[in-house]
Amino acid sequence: MVAGSDGRCNIRTTDKEKTPATDITSTCYTTVMNNMNRIKHRIIMDVDTGHDDAAAIVLAAGSPEIKIEGIVAVGGNQIREKTLANTLNVCQHIGLDVPVFAGQENPLVRKRVNAGYIHGESGLDGPHFAPRTKLAEKERGVDFIIRTVMENPGEITIVALGPLTDIALALILEPRLKDAVRHIVTMGGSMGMGNATPSAEFNIYADPEAAYVVCSSGVPLTMFTLDVTLQVTLDDDMLSHYRKMKTKTSTMFCDSMNAYTEACQRHGFDYPAMHDPCCIAYLVEPEIFTMEKRKIDIELKGELTYGRTVMGFVDPTAGSQVGVTADAPAFWRLLDRAFTRLP
Ligand SMILES: [Ca+2]
Numbered sequence: 001m002v003a004g005s006d007g008r009c010n011i012r013t014t015d016k017e018k019t020p021a022t023d024i025t026s027t028c029y030t031t032v033m034n035n036m037n038r039i040k041h042r043i044i045m046d047v048d049t050g051h052d053d054a055a056a057i058v059l060a061a062g063s064p065e066i067k068i069e070g071i072v073a074v075g076g077n078q079i080r081e082k083t084l085a086n087t088l089n090v091c092q093h094i095g096l097d098v099p100v101f102a103g104q105e106n107p108l109v110r111k112r113v114n115a116g117y118i119h120g121e122s123g124l125d126g127p128h129f130a131p132r133t134k135l136a137e138k139e140r141g142v143d144f145i146i147r148t149v150m151e152n153p154g155e156i157t158i159v160a161l162g163p164l165t166d167i168a169l170a171l172i173l174e175p176r177l178k179d180a181v182r183h184i185v186t187m188g189g190s191m192g193m194g195n196a197t198p199s200a201e202f203n204i205y206a207d208p209e210a211a212y213v214v215c216s217s218g219v220p221l222t223m224f225t226l227d228v229t230l231q232v233t234l235d236d237d238m239l240s241h242y243r244k245m246k247t248k249t250s251t252m253f254c255d256s257m258n259a260y261t262e263a264c265q266r267h268g269f270d271y272p273a274m275h276d277p278c279c280i281a282y283l284v285e286p287e288i289f290t291m292e293k294r295k296i297d298i299e300l301k302g303e304l305t306y307g308r309t310v311m312g313f314v315d316p317t318a319g320s321q322v323g324v325t326a327d328a329p330a331f332w333r334l335l336d337r338a339f340t341r342l343p
Contacts, residue, residue: 038064038065039064039065039066039067040065040066040283040284041065041066041067041157041283042067042069042152042155042156042157043060043066043067043068043069043156043157043158043159043283044068044069044070044071044072044144044145044148044149044156044157044158044159045057045060045068045070045071045072045159045161046071046072046074046103046141046145046158046159046160046161046162046166046167047071047072047073047074047083047087047161047162047276048073048074048075048076048077048078048083048123048161048162048163048203049073049077049083049086049087049090049123049124050076050077050078050083050086050119050123050124050161050162050276051119051124051126051256051257051259051260051272052161052260052272052273052274052275052276052277053077053083053086053087053161053162053276054086054090054124054127054252054253054256055253055256055257055274055276055277055335056159056161056276056277056279056280057071057087057090057091057094057096058090058094058249058253058277058335058338058339058342059277059280059281059284059334059335059338060159060280061094061096061338061342062249062337062338062339062340062341062342063280063284063334063337063338063341064341065283065284066280066283066284068096068098069098069148069156070098070099070100070101070137070144070148071087071091071098071099071100071101072100072101072102072103072141072142072144072145072166073086073087073100073101073102073103073136073141074103074104074141074162074163074165074166075103075104075105075106075107075112075114075162075163075165076114076115076162076163076202076203076206077114077115077116077118077119077123077162077202078114078115078116078119078122078123079105079112079114079123080102080103080104080105081105082122082123082124083123083162084100084102084103084136085122085132086122086123086124087100088100088132088134088135088136089124089129089132089134090124090252091134092129092130092132092133092134093127093129093130093248093249093252094248094249094252094342094343095342095343099137099144100134100136100137101136101137101139101140101141101144102136102140102141103141103142103165103166104141104142104165104166104169106165107163107165107206107207107209107210108165108168108169108207108209108210108213109207109209110206110207110208110209112206113196113205113206114206115196115202115206117263117267118260118263118264118267119260119263120259120263124256125259125263126255126256126257126258126259126260127251127252127255127256128255141166142166142169142170142173145158145166145167145170145177146170146173146174146177149170149177149180149181150174150176150177150180152180153179153180154180154182155182156180156181156182157181157182157183157184157185157283158181158183158184158185159185159186159279159280159283160184160185160186160187160188160214160279161186161187161203161276161279162203162206163203163204163206163207163210163211164186164188164203164204164207164210164211164213164214165207165210167184167186167210167214168207168209168210168211168212168213168214169210171213171214171217171219172213177219178217178218178219181219181220182220183220183221183222184214184219184220184221184222185221185222185223185224185279185282185283186203186214186221186222186223186224186279187203187223187224187229187275187276187278187279188201188203188204188211188223188224188225188309189201189203189204189211189223189225189226189296189309189322190225190226190227190308190309191225191227191309191311191322192226192227193226194226194307194308195226196307197304197306197307198304199299199302199304199305199306199307199308200305200306200307200308200309201225201226201307201309204298204307204308204309205306205307206307208298208299208300208306208307209300211298211307211309212298212300215296215297215298215309215320216297216298218319219319220319220320221296221319221320221321222279222282222291222320222321222322222323223296223309223320223321223322223323224275224278224279224282224289224322224323225309225322225323226273226275227322227323227324228278228289228322228323228324228325228326229273229274229275229278229323229326230273231273231325231326231328232273232274232277232278232326232328232331233270233271233272233273233274233328234257234261234271234272234273234274235270235271238332239254239257239258239261242254242257242339245339247339247342247343248342248343249339249342249343250339253339257272260272274331274335277331277335278323278326278331281330281331281334282323284334285330285334287327287330288326288327288330288331288334289323289324289325289326289327290323290324290325291321291322291323291324292314292321292322292324293314293315293316293317293318293320293321294311294312294313294314294315294318294320294321294322295311295312295315295318295319295320296309296310296311296312296320296322297309297310297311297312298310
């Protein structure tokens with residue numbers, strides 16, 4: 001069990017871990033108190049679920065250092081309607097009772113693109129989900145982000161795992177957000193080759209103008225680019241290790257990763273990288289990564305370089321930092337722990 005959006009014991013008890021009715025109150029109280037003492041970060045996740053987004057939700061839900069205030073689904077890997085459905089499915093499947101909101105459907109300026117060629121027709125091909133009963137909240141995702149951050153100044157970290165459309169729009173609609181948000185941690189960009197184009201990584205390429213708004217806003221920003229996320233890749237041994245766990249969550253992960261692996265191999269990669277979960281792992285255990293302070297600029301005009309992240313020289317005074325190296329075994333240990341805490 002883990003605590004949810006309001007600190008209540010709101011992971012559903014599964015068949016695997018049934019608790020006698022008389023013990024539920026004291027067990028929940030103890031669990032909640034233990035979790036509240038360990039919480040290091042209150043986060044809003046902005047996702048375009050997505051295979052690696054799903055893994056990031058699992059890692060966050062299974063990490064006692066993290067309290068998820070809510071999840072916003074933005075258009076990205078697939079259209080918003082699908083990323084929202086995938087997010088709701090994942091939350092329902094792992095019993096994560098946090099509010100889920102619809103983010104923006106379209107990028108700020110550019111024509112919409114998606115990554116169905118990797119994540120499939122649904123955006124999360126592979127796992128099978130029970131009929132969905134979990135519903136999205138009525139409040140618009142961007143309004144939820146603004147409201148939650150402004151009501152909790154200095155407390156909320158935004159973990160942005162898709163195109164930065166929602167985050168940019170929130171900063172435009174409420175400029176005070178930049179001083180009220182604790183931190184923005186995002187997966188995106190590349191210092192070397194891109195993956196959507198030779199120059200640009202997908203999340204940035206899918207909404208470069210939004211990335212420009214965020215990176216030029218002066219907000220405390222940490223970016224995990226392909227250079228570091230590609231250091232944490234799945235392989236057959238890891239997949240076999242998780243397949244043996246035979247839990248509801250690990251089975252979803254393995255079914256998802258099988259489809260993701262096949263798609264990656266069709267596009268010239270041996271194994272899929274744990275791109276998005278790196279952001280969660282960093283919050284839980286920052287020592288897993290080495291970082292460099294660098295200014296981050298976004299190329300908006302280049303015909304061949306549209307959406308490229310241009311990193312400045314290492315500069316201890318820069319307001320942003322980028323991941324450089326990852327300790328992959330330490331990452332997998334965190335994911336292992338998450339699986340043991342989920343159904
Ligand atoms: Ca993503």
